[in-house]
Amino acid sequence: MAFPGTLQVDYATGYETTTAQLYPVGQRAESPDGSIYRYCLMGSTVGEANKLYQGAATAVTNWTTQTHTVALAVGDTEISFDDGGTPFTVNQLAGGSLLVEETDDLGHIYRVKSNVVTASTETICQLEDGVTVQVAVLVDTANVLTANLSPWAEIVITPATTPTNIVVGVPRVIVAANAYGWIQSRGVASCLTASATLPGNPAIVSGTGGASGIAASQSANITGYVGRAINLGIAGDFHAIYLQLE
Incomplete structure (x- = not known):
């Protein structure tokens, strides 16, 4: 079944969770007040409400910068990826992408519909x-591919150290491990805060897992902008934030 680019949903949708998949992972939805949500698959740990989440870590052994093993021809609709013994499950890459890294291959990126x-x-x-494949790629040790899951697949709470993928939003409710639900990426939301962010000030990914923080605490490793504080944050508590992740 095909879905529109953005579903128009009611306010209750952001609180819905299911064990069965109802929409494509990454499906976009908008509530009447303009808040934006994405349909997500929770990772293998039970989710936590009102905390920052990111996509699954991208630095997976044998999924990054893998030597290309099957030549690509212009017009191909399939790409063979050598997972090096770190196998994907069926359709785990659905909604994800394959990146052809080398400059001679023009760095094309291809969205994956399914995988076997x-x-x-x-x-x-x-x-x-x-x-379809846009540039032919020969088998050569210099030609490499990287596979990335959908940013909304197998999401995890942002770590207390450097994020290992993009921040995708805040779930309004607890989503069971390996279950489906909605994560808010834009609009008024509640989020754990690690500092006293002033109203109207930018909020960023902090050094506390799942929490936003004051922009003045930015460092070389912690710079992800997530939105603006609505009320004064109290470290360790939740505050209202206007998310601006898309």
């Missing part, structure tokens, strides 16, 4: 409808 698992280390990825 083979008996070898090759994961066969079907590209999204209408997406």
